[in-house]
Amino acid sequence: MNVFEQRQRRLQAEVVQRGWSGFLITQNIDLYYYTGSMQTGYLFIPAAGEPLYLVRRSLVRAESEASASVEPLGSLKTLKERLAARYPGLLDAAAGTVRLATELDVLPVQQFQRLQVALPGAAWEDGSLLIREQRMIKSPDEVAAIRQAASVVDAALEAAIPSIREGMAEFELMALIEHQLRLRGHQGLMRMRAYNSELITGMVAAGASAAVPTYFDGPAGGTGLHPSSPQSSGRALLQRGEPILVDIGCSIDGYVIDQTRTLVIGGLEPELLRAYEVAEQVLRATEARLAPGTISEHLYLLALDQVQEAGLSAHFMGYGDDQVKFLGHGIGLEIDELPVLAKGFKYPLAPGMVIAIEPKFTFPGRGVVGIEDTYLITEIGFEKLTISRGGLIVI
Template sequence: MYSDDWKTPQDELLRRCQVFQRHLTAQQIDMAIIVQNADLFYLTGSIQQGMLFVPCSGEPVYCVRRDLDRARLESALSQVVAAPSPRQLADFVREQFGMTPETLGFELDVLPVTFYERLKRSFAEVAVKDVTPLLRRVRMIKSPFELGRMRKAADQLAVVYEAAKNTLREGISELELSAHLELAARLAGHQGMTRMRAFNGEFYGGHVLSGAAGAHPTFCDTPLGGTGLTPAVAQGAGQRVIQANEPVIIDFLGAYQGYLCDQTRTLCLGGLADELRQGYEDMVEILWHMEKIARPGVSWGHIYDSCLALACEMGHKDAFMGSAGAQVGFIGHGIGTEIDEFPFIAKGFNDDLLEEGMTFAFEPKLVYPELGALGIENTYLVTADGVEVLTRCPEELAVV
């Protein structure tokens, strides 16, 4: 049904659950109930509809409403059972785990209120805590297994980059170029969907933005938006025809077996004006500056502050990470099964430190109204003494 390496091994799943359980114990949470797809996939290897019960000690139990047979095929956990009715949840927990939890943990950032109220009614007199911060701390450190999948996602981005150089021509529309790149990514194994945790944070495979269209801001918390094809989406490639001597931004996500890699490259037909070319070279310099200072023990906020200061020294205060009035307060974001994981290379995160095993995308970009956007983005692994680049495409401006 799937490719040869699709299944998350049992020892990998149990290791993740055990790390999570240590966090639950430290916060005096008796049990967590996990329902969100990205978290379910991380802890079970499946997204079949249901709930994962994770006690603070002992074996987790994956209760599946739909589809149980498929969940048993997909998940390597030994306890994959039919989900009880909401009215039977408390009895099920007592029978399965031999205890009545006094404190339950829910993913309060994403759990719908009606679902939360239904769960709460099932457990009388129970205290509730938010386990999302704990899960994000667990998920931010990637295992060798996870890094293997992220490297394969990076391989897809190399295919997309070559397809962009081979397909870009004067007169092609953003939409047509994007369709070519999406096809190339899918044929290279791209899973099709990507995930973002933020409420209403909708995103898909990537953006192709050209000229002035690249400077259009939009609703999502990103430096670039694009016109899109409809206000129902309001982002991404539109019908604009690409012309010579303007920047063309290719901002794409690789996605392999649940794991993402993020890359941006800037292309153009025939070259760019000196101001734009210099701006691009400055963004590469900021990227390299981050690579020099990022290492375990350095705060996320310090990296942001240092790179923002460098951008301002270069004269880009009003265009860095968005046009004036639409600038975002980050330059990088964690990435894994979702595009907005820890760490955040962002304003105010001065007490949070890089740790070995973290992965993040770093994307210095400039936005000039009427002219367009340009920039660069790589995905990185934090190593014992610095960072390793996972995305490997050439970093210079690609002139076609």
């Protein structure tokens, strides 16, 4: 049984435990996670029996890649009778007793309504948290891909550093790093699950422009190139003595890494240098608790305490109304995975979790300083997956 089939089995066990009749998976990334093949269609995981991948396009590709039985999706009008024939008894209970799960966090209403018409009488449950929790624990092949992504990010950063100079535009440095990433296998896009969330490759932002707030749910913003793409790198020029925030990722074999380094041409002014050092201390203190059993929100609360002691609460993870309320986030196929290191997220850390931790301080008009590394939780503690040199990088 390969890793995709194992995932199907685990989800099937959860379906049975909840008394659902089945899980209809719709999202492209979830489809890949459970089958190994990202096609247009649905994966049906029944409470009993073998999963079925109903594919509109491309059947050829699904048949060659997917670890599941593949059939043409065909018309939604005949979906119910076909499923009923394949899974006798599963869908023909009295109305209201057939409970089907799907990913209500990502599925658009229009498509959901079509499923409601196609499978009348079913009660629909939100299975998105279940999938996100299953995906929270990475298998060795997933960790290997993230490790590879970490190595690509490091190599691309090191390849770009010698070209950094005063007067270079943020977007020029970003373009250079992206090119180095692409030459090393970055797939050219990075995925987020949350509605309306977009990711470029991260951001390079210098001085004041890194501190410009955005809609993006992260501690640094960036002007972006235009109000229609209002985050990440813009046209500001790198200046001597300003922090240059290089928060970049890439995606290798589907898996994302996330890493931030603070660079400076010359040296940082004392207040920002001190804040950078506090960010490093927060990261070290977090590492000291980074082991199975620690509750995810405790790491955030611990950081808040340290930051308050350092007198930097107003600057932590953004400024004013634009502060974000977390210290880190799970990553994998998407960059906004579980667990989140934030209030209300009470996941005990467990082996196989991969978490990006990113203490940062924002000074409006001056810049953002901080550091971000990505960690694997192991049986005995953690392994740092990002490998770039630590500390402030002075050009």
